[in-house]
Amino acid sequence: MAQSDTGTVVRFDHPGAGRRRAASTPKGREVQPQAKHEIEVLLGDRPRARDHLIEHLHLIQDTYHQIGAAHLAALADEMRLAYAEVYETATFYAHFDVVKEDEPDLAPLIVRVCDTVTCAMFGAEKLYADLRAHEEAGTLGGPARIVRAPCVGLCDQAPVAEVGHHFVRHATAANVLDAIAQDDSHAHIPDYPDYDAYIAGGGYDVLNRLRAGTLSVDAVLKALDDSGLRGLGGAGFPAGRKWRSVRNEPGPRLMAINGDEGEPGTFKDRHYLNTDPHRFLEGTLIGAHVVEADDVYIYLRDEYPAAREILTREIAKLPPGGPTIHMRRGAGAYICGEESSMLESIEGKRGLPRHKPPFPYQVGLFGRPTLINNIETVFWVRDVIEKGPAWWTSHGRNGRVGLRTYSVSGRVKEPGVKLAPSGITAAELIAEYCGGMLDGHEFAAYLPGGASGGILPASLSDVPLDFGTLEKYGCFIGSAAVVVFSQADDIQGVALNLMRFFEDESCGQCTPCRSGTQKARMLMERGDWDADLLGELGQVMRDASICGLGQAASNPIACVIKYFPHLLAPREAAE
């Protein structure tokens, strides 16, 4: 070539190795225009703020019955979040099914079979196996898939399967298949007293007086203090003191309701929401008024679709003037019942417990001082004020004070929600409130406080069930979920079931819980327990875990070692 011609492409070699080819798109996954369009339409004018991430993931899951990678990438782009941020949140929660590009689509109908302790007692494993066999054989009768699920809060009607959002109680393969065949997959809304009915019964009078100034904030706080009403989510912190603490922090303050009732065996909050939603709402609004919160977040577990529907309907009927109530939907994570995990989840993140201090009343939701109450705690506020603290303190037994809502399940004739005096013993509860043991079953053991509250033998059935009464036995009452076992139940098997639950539900943040629950489960599966090692491990989990889950997860082990040593005897024989 003599003269360079501007139109001629002169080929130069380059100094690179020349072994690889350049990518035709930028690094990482591309946002697909079609998926982006679908997400834009789906989200509409909903906020793009980070704290709506989980709500938007629900929207995708509900619409497409799974969360495809293309949609997830588009959602990240739309919310200006990193891929990793949306992915880690989506994969943390059991109710989101992330499907990558190279994976097949999932069957649209999900059937969740509860396999936690009470349902396990009533045949959940067989139910799950039968349904899986149908799935394998293609005889489910519809495009469904069978998955295991932890406690859904219907332990009094165990075993339970959830077909879509419809709960099949006393489930059998047959009635589940019926539900699938009839596509009976929507929540069944029970009859309940609505806004008008609640008003007719004198409802919202306390709130109105408070707002009008005829009832003072101090009077409310005094009533709470005098009643001794405590946090009924399980921690038992005095409600009045908590409200005062939040009130004393600089504003703006927020309120969050913990409706993530996930402690196995517990179903009292669902009961109250489904039977008297406005009593709960009035208590909530009284709390918001006292701490001057303009925004209230109700975090409700995803397993309670009927309650969600009821609340959504009824909140819409509230007259203007109160705080903004934000409904937030859990997504299948027991850990989000831990208050600081719940805050993280409301903020649209994985539900990792926060380190304390600082406490949520100081640094809570979005970094603001936050009043966090359990559903049942605020449920009683109207009554305590209206009827007076003396009404509350007039109840109680065995030297204890107040009322307590026990969720009773297991081998009793009449399981269910039992409003009984605080301090009642297990024996009294079974005899007086539950119609006694099931025929052919002898009382052998019980969980006094759900999965985490430990296991006690029937010989300790005379211990008052209340805050502070069980600790000396290595147990606690927590959310007052009493699960009753008989001679038919394998207590080691119960402990293993509970450990599997904790292992699944561990957030994975800290080593003692993440690894400890896994190693404990592996050791327990060996049948002949290494009680020394399990005991050692349990103590460290108790001492060194970040939150209550890990700290309590070894309670069943410790109780089996302590109260059921005869069960561990074969170990040496086996060697």
Place this chain on the structure above:
Amino acid sequence: MSSSTTREGPQDLDGATTETQGLAFELDGVQVFAREGESVWDVARRVGTDIPHLCHRPEPGYRPDGNCRVCMVEIEGERVLAPSCKRMPAVGMKVHSTTARATKARAMVMELLVSDQPARATSHDPTSSFWNWADRTEVTESRFPAAERWAHDPSHPAMRVNLDSCIQCNLCVRACREVQVNDVIGMAFRNAEAKIVFDFDDPMGSSTCVGCGECVQACPTGALMPAAYLNEAETRVSWPDKKVDSLCPYCGVGCQVTYEVKDKRVVYATGRDGPANHNRLCVKGRFGFDYIHHPHRLTKPLMRLPNMPKHANDQIDPANPWTHFREATWEEALDAAAAGLVKVRDEAGPRALAGFGSAKGSNEEAYLFQKLVRTGFGSNNVDHCTRLCHASSVAALIEGLNSGAVSAPFAAAKDAEVIIVIGANPTVNHPVAATFIKNAVKAGTAKLIVMDPRHQSLSRHALHHLAFKPGSDVAMLNAMLHTIINEGLTDEQYIAGYTEGYEELRARIQDFSPEAMAPVCGIPAETLREVARLYATARSSLIFWGMGISQHVHGTDNARCLIALALVTGQIGRPGTGLHPLRGQNNVQGASDAGLIPMVLPDYQSVENPAIRERFEAAWGTSIDPKRGLTVVEIMNAIHDGGIKGMFVEGENPAMSDPDLNHARSALAMLDHLVVQDLFLTETAFHADVVLPASAFAEKSGTFTNTDRRVQLGRPVLDPPGDARQDWWIIAEIAKRMGCAWTYTQPSEIFTEMAGLMPSLANITWDRLVREGAVTYPVDGADQPGHEIIFYAGFPTASGRGKIVPANVLPPDEVPDSEYPMVLSTGRVLEHWHTGSMTRRSGVLDAIEPEAVAFMSPKDLWRMQMSPGDQIRLETRRGAVEVKVRSDRDVPAGMVFMPFCYAEAAANLLTNPALDPFGKIPEFKFCAARVSAAAMASAAE
């Protein structure tokens, strides 16, 4: 936050807390004192109490997370143990680190973690921090059954992911998300299955990972490691023989680096806690060091074969230069190099010679090179790549403020309320500086506004991204000035006290209302107003800019607008405010300071000022040409015109970096005599008569000045290969042969000489740099730190005031038309630097970006019925290339973006050499182009 307990203790008023001041608490029965912000673990470490730590990394930017639980301590009165790394001491707290309970818990945690580790002997890193702590706590065996772990991921060219060693401590997540804010790594799933993932649990190599390696530097177990350490079985087999503290050779950020050497090769680079980088590096700095070992390295002087013709399109295989060159001794080559230059000088006159120095070399080399040209050649025809990057910015800054440097370091981002990034893409070009901008946004202290026709990774973090029409900078910025002035948002006191020319601006700006400018720049008037208000009314606002501002025919006007914004609002001279042109090369600030510029002697002192000239003539013992020299593009034009006949090019590659390469290359081929001093046989060296093998950054000692005005010391890591020599020595040998009586024996002597002639370097000595590593100028005393922020009380102008210069809206030189309907804009990619001569010879960087690519909007590709990855023909009135097209949503429709680093498809064949009248910088960011599918025939070649 509630008031932290640390503030309740006795206050440390003088900032020099001693062991008996601070917050008093008890550690293992002994009273200790916590300083502000110290955790229990921090205090324990300071007083010599060893508490293990795995998930805690006591380095800048890492917050304690308290998740691993190997640092648990017992606190009296507390039900459970506490993580010492995260727990803040309270007055009177009694902490026990050695109780049986605490020790047991820590040992059990280690035992749990050990159970899931691969066998130590064959583990990925038997010397990891994890195994170190296992040894020290005497827990190297476990009674627990092992769990199933994850398969390894070898997908990344530079790093290995072996999650079977992972302890889920999330240090890599914090590294990626909180320190570097690249947001690639996450912790997905939950419980024991909680897994470190890249994006959607994708292979690292196909994720959005930018390869900064911060995760590798942070990982305590070897789950994330540099691939260079590992054998095929993923076991570590490489440990360094020695480590040398030096600097990164690439961009202007000036990261401090420790190089690890094994068998006389650099195997790895780790970030050091330098004032600019705080341990951080980017993919180039961490993995791009190996070009120095490339087989193409020149190790012997070369001389062109007799009668070997030259042509613009010549190319030579760097692996086999013997087609055009023969080996020569140094004596022979230096004699020939100098003789050729002397011949031109003596026959055609001093102004027939020109030299290009380099912003990649040290201050000493830059100083010597310009001294050679001015005293040995006898002209001022000396320039370097600053002409191609920030010449217009410097022109505007000198005109307005009489200083060409930044007013504040990029770290000022942490004090800013509003940060504007305009015409810059720092996550690509100044990645570590970008991390500090992202940190400020993430901390919620700063609002970020990005202004660029192209979107970029910073856009996601920005409150506003103003994707204005290419070339409409002045229209947009004038609209902002209009808003600020007409809405009364100016700082009247500042204007009155420290500026001049405001009234003229106020009068001239009236034509540029946001409403009038909106159609010109494509940004809605209301957005322009909002951004103007944000900038003007913030307590502190900071502007970063890059080549998108400077590389235009109106580059100086662009920069004038930015200066005016700062001056009318008083957003300069205070913490978190200022003007920061991000400098492109590691020493472009220093090379400019050192006088590698045709109009000025060192420290921007005009060569046309007799008094100044006399001072240098006295110092150098020779006369200096009183006429300013020619700039880069002017020199190429002068060769075509016959005015320049001989050149010495040291470390520059104009055959790739100049605009309109057909023109530039034919100029180089026309030279009677061309001497090239470089590491490689560059495209420029193809046309050389003599090629002198030089030393790489890692082989030399010298000072380098980063974008913050920070003078830092680079130390030699290795000897130059073969017979390659130190650059300063080569320059001096040429000088001697051209009649200069130079006697330098080492770089420190050169530094001392230049510091004596440069007021900016007052109080900075070589010894001080050896001692401190980095000193920012200006410095008031030998024992005082430098001024990070300048212009806190006026400007170094004659009046002491900053001059406001209004700018007019001018169109780009070559606007699209029906024949060439697209806009071509050029720049860089993350992995490649400047003309690619170094980075394309780095194994990792070449592996990530191995081929020439042009970037286009997916919409345009769809419209043109082309697919991502197709070969396209891209042409302008000056040339054509064929190149693979990358579909990129960040590129606006109607634009083609192309990096200029690719020899096989040199973007500068296409660019427009039209110059900014003040900065003499070409319009690299805008020319008219057209795109078509590449001919099949050529694709088949």
